[in-house]
Amino acid sequence: MAKIIPFKAVRPTRDKVSLVAARSYQSYTKEQLESRLRDNPFSFLHIVNPGYRFDKEITGIERYSLVKNRYLEFKEENIFVQDDKPSYYVYKIVDRENQEFNGIIAATSALDYENDVIRKHEDTIEQREIIFKDYLKTVGFNAEPVLLTYPDNAVIKGIISKKQKERSEYEFTTTYRDTHYLWRVEKPELLEAIEKEFKNMSHIYIADGHHRTVSAYLLYQDLKAANPNHNSTEPYNFFMSYLIPESDLRIHEFNRLIKDLNGFSKEAFLIELDTLYRIENRGTIPYKPLQKHHFSMYLDGEFYSLYLRKSAVDMATSLDGLDAQILYKTILEPILGIQDLRNEDRIVYMSGKKDIVNIKSNVDSGKFAVGFGMVPVTIQEMKQIADDGFKMPPKSTFIEPKLRSGVTIYEF
Structure with a gap:
């Protein structure tokens, strides 16, 4: 009530x-x-x-x-x-x-x-x-x-x-x-x-x-x-x-910008990603994902598409299937070493309403090493996660x- x-x-x-x-x-x-x-x-x-x-x-x-x-x-x-x-x-x-x-x-x-x-x-x-x-x-x-x-x-x-x-x-x-x-x-x-x-x-x-x-x-x-x-x-x-x-x-979605690769070289980082994602180099052509569990990545002057492998994540709960949570559990935490999304200063969030090339310009400036983009959360996902008593990672939605x-x- x-x-x-x-x-x-x-x-x-x-x-x-x-x-x-x-x-x-x-x-x-x-x-x-x-x-x-x-x-x-x-x-x-x-x-x-x-x-x-x-x-x-x-x-x-x-x-x-x-x-x-x-x-x-x-x-x-x-x-x-x-x-x-x-x-x-x-x-x-x-x-x-x-x-x-x-x-x-x-x-x-x-x-x-x-x-x-x-x-x-x-x-x-x-x-x-x-x-x-x-x-x-x-x-x-x-x-x-x-x-x-x-x-x-x-x-x-x-x-x-x-x-x-x-x-x-x-x-x-x-x-x-x-x-x-x-x-x-x-x-x-x-x-x-x-x-x-x-x-x-x-x-x-x-x-x-x-x-x-x-x-x-x-x-x-x-x-x-x-x-x-x-x-x-x-x-x-x-x-x-x-x-x-x-x-x-x-x-709209919130995209993620990360300041460093946690000590990995570009090549070693891509190898780590390959375990959980099918990776395609898109070159200099901006890539924006169109469906759930697909991500865009901009790294060292090039765009990549990342498609989550079907067996990579156990989606037992509504939160498990959220793209922002998947990105955190598969890349940000285990590979890039970002543990506390509430207080970590190595990650910056950027509204997905801005063009995807904003990720490129921020990484190209040297302030960030890599950027990730995803599709927006739906109202049904948002409500289900709230009803189930879960909380999305910070900055999962940009809402108008x-x-x-x-x-x-x-x-x-």
Whole structure:
């Protein structure tokens, strides 16, 4: 039984939302970040990069405190205002490829995460969990929703469709050519109907934002332990999510880049691979796999196709058959010596939405010795692994839509 509740979002005024909304700051190049901070005083990037004002890089608790200060300044200047009534928020994104994503922004329960009602499918990196938990504890708000998915539901779809016939609170297009729309849902009968439909769902699933979810849960644990009058209704019992139906998800793979061959020469490495894979040298022609258990590899200026031998892996569980797990168990761990995917700095992950030649350019730069590509995970695989209680290796999925920070904010 999934619990969601409406909340009083802190939001930019209609005239400034397009200026405030920002991608995650890690997704900007240094030049892009500098340009936006210099030319747009309303960007949410000013809040999460408070050192810009002082022409200084600031980290740790000092940075978190300054983030909170910048946020309070945006509220004092009425760039952000808070809604007067708890609401759900119908949110629609139409991307540059004309794909639509329709869902509801709500506050979801940290206890549901603890009780496995909100199911996770991917492992996380411990250091990032702790860092973001400490960040949340200091700043006191969520500014980017976790992306959750639920089974397609006719009642919720009908409410969303009907609401979208009204004039939207927001309509703005980003420089990425994605158009965003928001409608506020505040009528009691609609709030009740939406809450009821989610209560009838035994499980909902994290699609994107595992680290943010775990961090919100860790924060809930900390604040609950510190509050002798805890009653489960405090804002810290919840975190902000964007819930969309499964049919709206778009899943891409994450490719792997490895910094060295663990002491192997190229020839010795290929011999090691030959035990488990049928290897074909594709030369300089980029190769992208088209089916499960097929991998691409770029090594020393050449592409290779790797086809897993049928007898190579015992696929007794849903996790055993996952390509990211197969790559880990057959190559990354036993040959390249990468034991701890959560904390190992010899491996870097790159979104498969980028062209396969990005693997080539990264290896050719000398920063990496080898790169691997695979096919995307399906929604059925993702759910089955979560239902079976397993976790995928970190960065097994790159899921769209990608949300903007600063459009709705949840305070706790």
